[in-house]
Amino acid sequence: MDFAFSAEQELLRSSVRDYLRDRFGDERVVALAESDAGWDPASWRELVDMGWLDPSLGLLEHAVIAEESAYALLPAPWFSTVALAWPLLDDALRDEPVTVALGGVVAVGPGGLTGTVSLVPDLGSVSHVIVRGDDDALYAVETAAASVQVRSTMDRTRRLGELTLSSTPARRLDAGPASLALVRRRALALAACEAVGVAQRALDLAAAYAKTREQFGRIIGAYQGVSHKVADIFVAVQLGRSLAYWAAWAASEDDPQADVAASAAKAAATEGAVLACEYAIQVHGGIGFTYEHILHRYYKRAQWLEAFEGYGREHRAAIAAAILDSEGAVA
Amino acid sequence: MDFRDTPDEAQFRATLRQWLTDSLPAGWSERTPTPGRWDEAHSREWSRKLYDAGYVGLTWPKEYGGGGAPHTYQGIFLEETARIGAPDHIGGIGLGMAGPTIVAWGSDEQKKRYLPPLLAGEEIWCQGFSEPGSGSDLAGARTRAELDGDEWVVNGQKVWSSYAHIADWCILVVRTDPSAAKHAGLSYLLVDMHAPGVEVRPLRQITGDPEFNEVFFTDVRVPRESMLGQPGEGWNVAMTTLLHERGTLGFALTAFLERQVRSLIRLARHVGADDPVIRDQIAQQWIDLQALRFTNYRSLTALQKTGVPGPEGSVAKLHWSETNQRLTKLALSLQGLGSQLDGEGGVWDGFWQYQQLRSRGNTIEAGTSEVLRNIIAERVVGLPRSR
Known part of the structure; x- marks a missing residue:
């Protein structure tokens, strides 16, 4: 039994962290979030050059990058490409920013694909989107050839868009719909890892503020009404982290518990991240409620993650079915 | 990162699982849970079985009767005993708190004296930390011990002491220097619960069960050498106990x-x-x-x-x-x-x-x-x- 990342994985973590600190400080992230595009397309090349899209990376390496990039609130379609599209990518899509339209099916006709799929993550910042045809096959579509409507999204660093295809040319992928189970499992585990990064940042912000802000002549972190909220954020971070890493490991090893692990991690870590941000906002008082402060951006990411691929209750329903409806399935 | 057992761990788990099945009554894991009012005789018997099979003190040093195994083995032991719902060892306070503290702070002589009977379940330990006036605030303990010749004379009262009614020994936090600063005046004694002047009174909890006790010490004489650490080191020794507890x-x-x-x-x-x-x-x-x-x-x-x-x-x-x-x-x-x-x-x-x-x-x-x-x-x- 060994619950630790390898030395190489920890090295990767440091290099990711260093890069993000140098290139994606809060000020730049805010500027990008407020821009029309929502990100800097030129930064994609940097991520590729650093090896973040290297085919040799496994899910545990992706877990490390997901946690750290969420900590920095990196605005880039890396999450959609790696947490969603990854198992479907072929050589032609390698190194491209790609998303997956999970929320619908489009008609396959002689002239191409036709139909509309809404709520597609990062649709405005990818070169390709993978859709599911009514023949049950998966297709890659160039977003430039489609109609893309990016919707105003609470989390401005991860916007949702509506894809409309009308006899749009598409390329059929070798990967079939059976791969979508793996896509979902990975997506849940990596969403949980992102949630851990978000919650950790909320903890760091809350702790830093509680250590410096003074009221009634004392540092507010000395008041238990404040410090116990910070302690509760710490607890949420640790519990979420344990589940998220477990889920990532289980998915990477095709463990028999991979699906319940993914559901447990996704539900608990994203709800934990929402709580962490809410408590952090409360600890900050009025300043935490302003648009100027960075916190609301993490709060919005936490809520995005909580809503992504099913709120907690959907995952708990799946877990309940696994532990209550079949004999001897308890672990 | 790997949550699977190593081949050695898997072997240990399989052997243990078989042993539990063989040692508990047939159909044990399927039985309906009951409030199971605790039965001392059964608990002692089960503890002895565990000891004889080598499952007590798995991670403790071998020279004092332990198994010298890595912590994962204790984890596997607890997972498997939970899975089948096996009873607990009777010496929980000794195994979890007194023992590790003696391993960390005790002299060779103390380790040889106290650890083997503790593991065998022949001597039961209890904990004397909390007092009516100092619960969470352990450093406020007022039970005092004064040196008289070669003996400490202990007077005071402890509360919330599980197993005290059957215990042979007590890890006791006492104040030996009333003039020293709060934490610095404390010491850590190993007290014979059968000594004259020790009185145990059961406390009923909201469940109605008397699981805890009050313990009164009246002129209890304790040999000078029955101390872990030096006089005044009691706080640090107690922190070792709590570190292991937590x-x-x-x-x-x-x-x-x-x-x-x-x-x-x-x-x-x-x-x-x-x-x-x-x-x-x-x-x-x-x-x-x-x-x-x-x-x-x-x-x-x-x-x-x-x-x-x-x-x-x-x-x-x-x-x-x-x-x-x-x-x-x-x-x-x-x-x-x-x-x-x-x-x-x-x-x-x-x-x-x-x-x-x-x-x-x-x-x-x-x-x-x-x-x-x-x-x-x-x-x-x-x-x-x-x-």
Whole structure:
């Protein structure tokens, strides 16, 4: 039994962290979030050059990058490409920013694909989107050839868009719909890892503020009404982290518990991240409620993650079915 | 990262599982949980069996009768005994608190004297830390010990002492220097519970059971050498005890909660769980159990790699206690008005009624949730002290 990342994985973590600190400080992230595009397309090349899209990376390496990039609130379609599209990518899509339209099916006709799929993550910042045809096959579509409507999204660093295809040319992928189970499992585990990064940042912000802000002549972190909220954020971070890493490991090893692990991690870590941000906002008082402060951006990411691929209750329903409806399935 | 057993661990697990099946009465794991009023004779007999099979003190040094195994083996032991619902060893305080403290602070002579009978379950230990006037504030202890010739003379009162009514020895925090600053005046004695002047009075809890005791010390004479550390070092020695209580306890807490979740699932199947709200809450208990389990694994890995438990370990007891309170209330809510029956005619003869009431002590004993949140906020997150 060994619950630790390898030395190489920890090295990767440091290099990711260093890069993000140098290139994606809060000020730049805010500027990008407020821009029309929502990100800097030129930064994609940097991520590729650093090896973040290297085919040799496994899910545990992706877990490390997901946690750290969420900590920095990196605005880039890396999450959609790696947490969603990854198992479907072929050589032609390698190194491209790609998303997956999970929320619908489009008609396959002689002239191409036709139909509309809404709520597609990062649709405005990818070169390709993978859709599911009514023949049950998966297709890659160039977003430039489609109609893309990016919707105003609470989390401005991860916007949702509506894809409309009308006899749009598409390329059929070798990967079939059976791969979508793996896509979902990975997506849940990596969403949980992102949630851990978000919650950790909320903890760091809350702790830093509680250590410096003074009221009634004392540092507010000395008041238990404040410090116990910070302690509760710490607890949420640790519990979420344990589940998220477990889920990532289980998915990477095709463990028999991979699906319940993914559901447990996704539900608990994203709800934990929402709580962490809410408590952090409360600890900050009025300043935490302003648009100027960075916190609301993490709060919005936490809520995005909580809503992504099913709120907690959907995952708990799946877990309940696994532990209550079949004999001897308890672990 | 790998959660699977190594070949050696798998072998140990398989042998243990077989041993448990062979050693417990047939059909043991399928039996319905009962409030199971504790039976001292059975508990002693079971403890002896565990010892004879080599399952007590698995991770302790070999020279004092332990198994010298890595911590994972203790984890496997607790997982497997929880899975089958095996009874606990009678010497929980000795194994979890007194023993590790003696290993850390004791002289060779003390280790040789106290550890073997502790492991064998021949000598039971209890803990004398809390007092009527100092609960969470341990450093405020007022039970005093004064040197008279070659003996300490102890006077005072301790409370909330589990097993004191059957204990042979007590780890006792006393004030030896009233003039020194609060923490510096404390010392740590090993006291014979059969000595003249020791009086134990049971305290009934809200469950109605007398699980705890008050212990009165009146001119109790303790040999001068029956001390861990030097006079004035009692606070540091006591911190070792509490570190072990809050550190390696993680596995025991996971094992306990696993038993509770299994019982909850069994209850839900028994009464029928179609209500989506109930199903949602049961799944949440299962998730909370996994969160505890894997946080504990993470803490253990840190312990094995660095020698000290990681900061994540400090959340285990806090999370466990609050989860068990939610879980037991949920179990009662599955029983309708029948939830008010706590004996014959009730579900499982009142098992859940006992568990629910008992769980209220979980957020108080071994560090209140308030103290644990202070520890996390101050020592782990680094916020200023609240007092």
